[in-house]
Amino acid sequence: MKKRTLSLALACAMVVTSLAGCAGSTKGTTAGSSEGTKEETKQAETTESADGKTVLKWSVWDVSSTTYYQPLIDAFEKEHPDVKIEMVDLGSTDYQTVLATELTGSGSDFDVVTVKDVPGYMTLVNKGVLEPLDSYIQSSNVDLTQYKGLTDQIKVDDKLYEIPFRNDFWVLFYNKDLFDKAGVAYPTNDMTFEQYDALARSLAVDTPGQEVYGAHYHTWRSAVQLFGILDGKNTIIDGKYEFLKPYYEMVLKEQEDGICQDYATLKTSGLHYSGAFAQGNVAMMNMGTWFISTLMEKIRTGEYTDCTNWGIAKYPHAEGVEPGSTLATITSLAIPSNAPHKDLAWEFINFASGKEGAEILAATGTIPAVMNNTVADLVSGADGFPKDDTTSTDALNTSKLYLEMPVNEKSSEIETVLNEAHDAIMTGSMSVDDGIAQMNEKVGAILGQ
Structure with a gap:
């Protein structure tokens, strides 16, 4: 599915003054030329001193609408x-395209770069423009277990080139009013x-004009297929997809029985998942934590009036799987191979991606990569989050996180095949067995199996 970059900003956007100048100044067009000498001098001035201070350049996006950048900077500069x-x-x-261009050009003076998604990460690693972080991790005694398995999934040739600092993960949103009306206990x-x-x-109502859907599945393949990877036994890039069958059968049967809305209708109408939940007739919806900020903001402004009494719960799981196992999309920090101040850049990355940085992000309502009870309490304490709701607060604590699309150089090709098969299965133009056979054949060919 399309990767998300929306922060869970629950406070007013912090306006940050844009900095003049372009990133990635070149060192010169020809070695030893006078123009090159001028550029080298200019770069030294801009990266080595500003009021006598060492300057770290950090590549980001959406500065003016992202609330956690400046608090992170302020705290680090204070230390x-x-x-x-x-x-x-x-x-x-x-x-990611611009960043790759900057880093693969004739020179770049970024010290820290933000990596938006896994395909973008693989592009940078394959181009050889990121510094391996393993020696820094070892020297700083970083406990990688705090990332709950994510760092194991982004290793390339057993090396780490990025560290997650933000993490959105999938939860179950639900409308408490519909449960109360039906006299059914909450998830x-x-x-x-x-x-x-x-x-x-138990929550579905098929009365014409008063329909209530017990569940809702957005048209992304992720909303169905990724149920199957929560046991840790399979990934979406293995080339064998029989493990998806029970989940497709469950959702298709719900669709047939009117428990959820029809996929083809949703696809044709283009109904957004937020619009579906906002209608007030969806009891449960699996979706990422990025929806929390949208939901709270729309309720706060009065745009959403039929889903104001809401909560979240941890993702459902297969029998024997640890509760809190779920799907993740990460935003990470990395050091370019040509960074002027690598050691200092690592200090900032270690700070931003660790517990201290996590608490700063959480205070702005953003879900950090490191989630513990303290951090969860900060997020749940934000204005608009369900109050006096231990289930919703506890849902922020995950046990095992699996990337929606793991690291693989063929990920974009695999994604295309999986999307096509998902659409065919959900519209009924192909049986579950035939759809799985098609995925096995086409992805297997991509992987050379």
Whole structure:
């Protein structure tokens, strides 16, 4: 699915003054030329001193609408009074493309770069423009277990080239008013898929004009296929997809029985998942934590009036799987191979991606990569989050995180095949078995199996 970059900003956007100048100044057009000498001098001035301070340049996007950048910078600069961090906004639309161009050009003076998604990460690693972080991690005694398995999934040839500092993950949103009206207990943080399916069925109402859907599945393949990877036994890039069958069968049966809205209708109408939940007739919806900020903001402004009494619960899971196992999309920090101040850049990355940085992000309502009870309390304490709701607060604590699309150089090709098969299965133009056979054949060919 399309990767998300929306921060869970729950406070007013902090306006940050844009910095003049372009990122990635070149050192000169020809070696030894007078023009090159001037550029080298200019670069030394801009990266080595600003009021006598060492400057770290950090590539980002959407500076003016992202609330956590400046608090992170302020806290780090307070601990490092001789350092000044300058953000360079590359824009959000083509961020990874622009960044790759900057880093693979004739020179770049970025010290820290933000990596938006896994395909973008693989592009930079394959181009050889990122510094391996393993020696820094070892020397700083970083406990990688705090990332709950994410760092294991982004290793390339057993090396780490980025560290997550933000993490959006999938949860179950639900409308409490619909549960109350039906006299049904709210979802818990420990439900098997069988229990989840039964709960959805207990809430559905098929009265014309008064329909209530027990569940809702957006048209992304992720909303169905990724149920199957929560046991840790399979990934979406293995080339064998029989493990998806029970989840497709569950959702298709719900669709047939009117428990959820028809996929083809949703696809044709283009109904956004937020619009579906906002209508007030969807009892449960699996979606990423990025929806929390949108939901709270729309309720706060009065745009959403039929889903104001809401909560979240942990994702349902297969029998025997640990509750809190879910899907993740990460935003990470990395050091370019040509960074002028690598050691200092690592200090900032270690700070921003660790517990201290996590608490700063959480205070702005953003979900950090490191999530513990303290951080969860900061997020749940934000204005608009369900109050006095231990289930919703506990849902922020995950146990195992699996990347929606793991690291693989063929990920974009695999994604195309999986999307095509998902659409065919969900519209009924292909059976589940035939769809799985097509995925096996086409992805297997991509992987050379």
